[in-house]
Amino acid sequence: MSDAEPLQLQSTITCPHCAEARTETMPTDACQVFYECQGCQTMLRPHEGDCCVFCSFGTVACPPIQEQQYGKGKEEPTMNGPYHE
């Protein structure tokens, strides 16, 4: 294991209102919860259960989620979210 995991730091966000798509660079140390569409100036917010706008609208999930998906330690996926139905 000499290489770091190939985290993707760029995600293309597609606005659900005007279909404007923009490629944005994601911060690795924080989740971006709000994103203003450059096409229609709508302030996008993540869907319930998603941690950030990249998870909801982007082509690539945010870095922390990617790390989980790469299976660090092969943890069993849990369905315990903040919202219980």
Ligand SMILES: [Zn+2]
């Ligand atoms: Zn838009």
